[in-house]
Amino acid sequence: MFKVNEDYLKLPGSYLFSTVGKKFRGYQAQHPDQKVISLGIGDVTRPLTESTITALHAAVDEMGKAETFHGYAPDLGYDFLRNAMAAEYTERGCDIAADEVFVSDGAKSDSANIQEIFGRDNVIAVCDPVYPVYVDSNVMAGRTGTYDANTGTWSDVIYMPCTEENGFAPALPEKTPDIIYLCSPNNPTGAALKKSELQKWVDYANANHAVIIFDAAYEAYITEEDVPHSIFECKGARTCAIELRSFSKNAGYTGLRLGATVIPRDLVSVDGQPLHPLWARRHGTKYNGAPYIVQRAGASVYTPEGKQQIKELVGIYQKNAAYILNGLKEGGYTVYGGVNAPYIWMKTTGGMTSWEFFDYLLENAQVVGTPGSGFGPSGEHYFRLTAFGTYENTVEAVERIRKL
Ligand code: PLP
Numbered sequence: 001m002f003k004v005n006e007d008y009l010k011l012p013g014s015y016l017f018s019t020v021g022k023k024f025r026g027y028q029a030q031h032p033d034q035k036v037i038s039l040g041i042g043d044v045t046r047p048l049t050e051s052t053i054t055a056l057h058a059a060v061d062e063m064g065k066a067e068t069f070h071g072y073a074p075d076l077g078y079d080f081l082r083n084a085m086a087a088e089y090t091e092r093g094c095d096i097a098a099d100e101v102f103v104s105d106g107a108k109s110d111s112a113n114i115q116e117i118f119g120r121d122n123v124i125a126v127c128d129p130v131y132p133v134y135v136d137s138n139v140m141a142g143r144t145g146t147y148d149a150n151t152g153t154w155s156d157v158i159y160m161p162c163t164e165e166n167g168f169a170p171a172l173p174e175k176t177p178d179i180i181y182l183c184s185p186n187n188p189t190g191a192a193l194k195k196s197e198l199q200k201w202v203d204y205a206n207a208n209h210a211v212i213i214f215d216a217a218y219e220a221y222i223t224e225e226d227v228p229h230s231i232f233e234c235k236g237a238r239t240c241a242i243e244l245r246s247f248s249k250n251a252g253y254t255g256l257r258l259g260a261t262v263i264p265r266d267l268v269s270v271d272g273q274p275l276h277p278l279w280a281r282r283h284g285t286k287y288n289g290a291p292y293i294v295q296r297a298g299a300s301v302y303t304p305e306g307k308q309q310i311k312e313l314v315g316i317y318q319k320n321a322a323y324i325l326n327g328l329k330e331g332g333y334t335v336y337g338g339v340n341a342p343y344i345w346m347k348t349t350g351g352m353t354s355w356e357f358f359d360y361l362l363e364n365a366q367v368v369g370t371p372g373s374g375f376g377p378s379g380e381h382y383f384r385l386t387a388f389g390t391y392e393n394t395v396e397a398v399e400r401i402r403k404l
Pocket residue numbers: 042105106107108109111131183187215217245246247248254258259
């Protein structure tokens with residue numbers, strides 16, 4: 001007489017991007033003659049770089065020979081990749097050792113799974129709006145209380161509004177959380193915390209014995225000097241921060257799958273339990289390692305040619321971001337983001353809700369975006385466009401929106 005995990009039943013609707021994808025495909029099926037441009041789901045469109053392809057081929061060849069074949073990967077990652085990532089931290093002036101880097105198949109699973117190592121009574125705080133995985137995974141874990149469909153909020157979650165008024169930078173919450181999720185550059189607003197702002201959070205977390213889960217998935221898009229690429233650039237972060245890393249948006253690995261989570265050995269719970277061995281134990285039990293060939297590819301990203309090539313790759317999307325931002329601004333729209341992130345955060349027009357604006361754009365401009373309300377209540381009346389389309393489609397989408 002099995003029963004399901006009732007916490008899963010609390011989740012309202014389907015996952016945001018599944019709903020967007022379903023609506024997009026439904027519309028396209030009904031209008032096969034129309035060209036619908038998707039700037040909705042944040043997936044890359046450019047092929048992998050030469051260094052990645054060369055590394056993949058070489059690793060595949062190794063796998064075909066008895067003397068260089070690789071079976072199960074070490075569950076915490078191959079040293080060649082952990083060392084390469086640690087070296088990059090050192091270059092940035094961050095004190096992170098290779099054995100504090102846990103290689104994984106991406107930041108989505110790590111951002112969803114990391115909450116497992118914390119007690120159920122821990123109170124979480126999230127930026128509002130933000131990547132929906134943080135809240136949804138805590139709902140599944142039974143940590144969020146009850147859902148209010150009118151406000152789109154959970155009773156036990158601390159929401160930190162990121163609005164036009166505060167420049168989309170969250171203020172320190174009135175009630176002290178135990179776990180603070182920060183995503184900078186932020187998905188969906190595209191806003192990035194300056195070093196002094198992030199330092200304030202690190203000091204706050206240390207003072208309150210809270211932990212910051214810092215999602216750095218978009219660090220490669222930072223163009224401004226005073227925006228940190230890693231929370232470990234801040235003093236004191238080793239005792240309060242976990243960092244999530246992804247190869248998806250910097251190196252185009254959305255289909256290859258690679259990421260990492262960094263947990264410093266100095267990070268200890270209020271009752272003296274270090275988090276590092278807990279996450280290592282979890283990896284050991286629930287994860288069998290990212291594929292050898294993918295980790296080899298990932299290490300190639302850190303070679304001088306690899307670094308140059310991903311810089312060019314990111315540059316292509318940054319050009320799209322600037323085009324959308326400036327094009328829509330000139331067209332009279334209110335738009336944010338796009339400078340340190342591949343996302344443009346636009347205000348809906350005519351008082352439309354985010355979902356009304358989604359339908360409006362789809363039906364009248366055949367452009368798909370993502371409704372801001374899907375990222376949190378403060379995202380209502382906003383809309384997210386991504387810079388990950390092709391340049392041609394990006395230009396065409398902006399033209400279509402401007403003609404409305
Ligand atoms: N974190 C944020 C903030 C994201 O926006 C995304 C994907 O869109 C991810 C993590 C997922 O990254 P990955 O592809 O490495 O799983």
